[in-house]
Every structure is written in C-alpha cells, then in structure tokens.
Amino acid sequence: MSHYYQTNAITLSRQDARENDRVFSFYTEGHGKVLAQVTSAKKIKSRLSGHLEPFGIVEIGVVKGIRKNRLASARAKNRYENIFKNIEKIFCAGYCLRLVDEIVREGVSDNKIYTLLHSGLKTLDTQEINGSIKIFNAIFTVKLLAILGYQPQVENCIGCAKPLIDGNNIFSIKRGGVVCAQCADALDSGTRVCPNDIKLLRLVLRLEMIDILKLRASASVFKKFNTIVAEFLKFHLH
Template sequence: MEGSKRTLALVLKRQDYREYDSLVSFYTKEYGKLSLMARGTKKLKSKLAGHLEPLTLVDLMIIPGKGRDYVGSAIGQEAFLNLKSDLNGLYYAGLGLRWFNRLVGENEADSELFYLLLNYLDILNTQESEELNKELGELIFSFFVFKFMAITGYRPATSDCLSCGHKIIPGKNYFNLKNGGLVCADCFSKRPLGENTELLTISDNCVKLLRFMLDNNLDLSQKLKVDKKLIKEMAVLTRGFLNFRT
C-alpha cells in the first residue's frame, strides 16, 4: 500500500478506543515508540486483535492516516507463551514493559533499545519455571534497567566519586540516586543538608555487581552467582534510581 512502512515491533500497551477500535503502543525497531490506531479490533471476527496484546513481537505494517497512523497488519512472530504461563515471568515482563513505556519518548528510534527489550523478554521466556523465582526475576530486571540507563545516557559513574572525582576505593561508599553515581565517604560526611534522601549506602559487592551489569551484555548464560542479600540491595538501588528518573 502506498506510503506504508514495515518494521518489527513489540506491543507495549493496548487501550480500547471508540466503539470497535483500539489504540496500541508499539516499540518498533525502525521508528521507536509509536501509538497507532487499530481498526475493528473489538469486532468478533477481528484477526488483528490476537496479535495486538502486550508482550507480543509482531511484523507490523504501518499505514499513514490523516490524523493518526494506523495498523495495516500485524503478524505475530513471538508470543512469549512460556513467560506468560509463569506468574513470576509475567510479573517481571510487565514491570519491565511499564518502566520502558514510561521512560521512552515517542518517535525516537533506537534499535539498541529495541533489542534490549526483546532480549529481556527472551531471557524471561527461556527460564525454566522452577528457576524463575523472585530473586532471579529481580536480578534480570536490575540488569535490564542499568543497561537501559547506559543506552539512554544515564550510565551511573562507578569508578570515580561524583563529588570530588577521586577514585572510588572499597570500603564505605554511597550511591547518589539523583545524579547517578558513587560518592565517597569523605564527600558523604561533608554533604550539604537535605541531600540525605538521594544517598544510599552501597556495599563493595553491590558496586562490583553494578559494574558487571554496565560492562556486559544482558545475558545470564554465565550463571551469575549472587546471594539473596545482594539481590535485595540491588533491587532497592534499582527502584530508587528509577524513581528519580520520572
């Protein structure tokens, strides 16, 4: 069809729109986040509807419209069924998708982000059900978040202190949630009043884990050995860091 475009896309969100239609948010490989109209998806015989549920990878055809562009066709490529049949899998996939949707603006293409999200869902989808417990889910989610931050320009500083610039040495260190990076004990003791809520203590092992995540691809094939306590510390850090980005 004239003016139409094709791209791989992940369905982020779908809302009802008017009587028979839907408004669907996609993260596309070629064009970034797009919000498109899908016509007739609420009619009983709609073939389109099944492929437009969140957590689906589709081969998408986009047709230019007068106001909003719309979905010409969407052919399902991967439905992540394994993940969808697992409560923890579904929870962490949904969590990742919601944050991704909140932090990404419309019409900013970034194929690296597309593949990061696809990879995240793939990893959750290929875990054995009995292995995907809360701890592993948290670990994969944290990994995903810090990779996301690095790609979008919010890579936390982990080698030098944010305030004085000296090399971070093991011992007592802090993480500045607002500015994204480590702060040494010296600077912590001299911090101005009112900066307490944005500073979190961080253990040496958590610093190591953070550096590992930032320097490696999102991948769990190397079977990270991380204990529960460290995963919990990383989970608090991840959520605190996310909350300061919105």
C-alpha cells in the same frame, strides 16, 4: 517521505478508543515507540488483533497520519510461549513492557531499546526465573535508564574522579553514581555501598540481558541493589 512502512515490533499496551477501535502502543525495530489505531479491534473477527498479543515479535505495517497512525497489517513472527506458562515470567515481562511504555516517548528511536526488550523477553522464555522477579526487573530498569542517558557512574568517584577504594563509599541518587568518603561529606543523603554492591552494579551494566540471571550475589547485596534502582528510577521519573 513515505507514508507507509513495515517493521518488526513488540506490543507494549493497548487502549480502547471510540466505538470498536483500539490504540496499540509498540516498540518497533526501526521507528522507536509508535502508537497506531486498529479499526474494529474489539470485534471477535478482527483480522489483526490475534497477531498483537503481548510477549512476541510481530511484523506490522503502519500508515502514518497527521494526527494518528493506522495499523494496516500485522503478522505474528515469534511468540515466547514459555512466558505464558509461568506467573513469575508473566509478571517480569509485563513489567518490562509497561516500563518502556511509560518512560519512553513516542518517536524516540533507539535500536538499543528494541534489543534490550527483545533480549529480556527471550531470556524469560529460555531461562528459569526461580524467584528472581525483583532482581530481574531492577536489572532491566537500570539498563533501560542507562540507554536513556541516565547510566549510574560506578567506575570512579563521581565527585573527584579518583578510583573507588574500599571503604565508606556512598551511592548518591542525586548525583547519579558512587562518591568516595571525602566527597560524600557534603551530601545530604545516600546509600552506603560496600565493594560487593559496586561490583554488582558494574557487572549489571556490562553484562548482556541474556546473561543476567547467572549473576550470583548475597541476598543483602541484591536487596540493596533493588533499593538503589527503585530510588534512582523514582528520582528520574519526577
């Protein structure tokens, strides 16, 4: 087994370590989430630090250690400059990086997470956000949770598996999906969802990240979606 590898990565966060060192957190293309120490990273002349700014793709070389990894090389490949020019985009991109850093464990390797993060940054770089911060972040959240095995069930009733007919359907956070009026009777709580709410949930799960800013819905549908996703995330974080 090799002790050194090179891979494309997205910088998630950095933390000061002892003396002038820093520990960087990356989501990599081939090795999932990786923590690696950079020696003397705090020094102005640090050879590697300049390549590790957020919102871009960097090719990193990692020397694997028993207790910790060391970053041997870093070369910035692509920087999404347009994100830096817009405070809303910075906020969204920062949220995506932080969420992956917080809820994905080190060593969890899934190329879908890398692709989601990459396309999220690319979307922010190439498209206008126009006040859609909350909806962008909520969509990224639900897509990440789906990859991690917590995909909300929105096609059929999660209780009886029958198709959802227009009416008193409920999104049950606890059960992880939509339940019909009959099955909802026994539930303690839930959010009532109308056909348009269910339609938006289905579309979000089907569409690629690059297409999600084209989604149109009423303010109340977006608001309910944001609430459901926030509660869903909270439920799975605890």
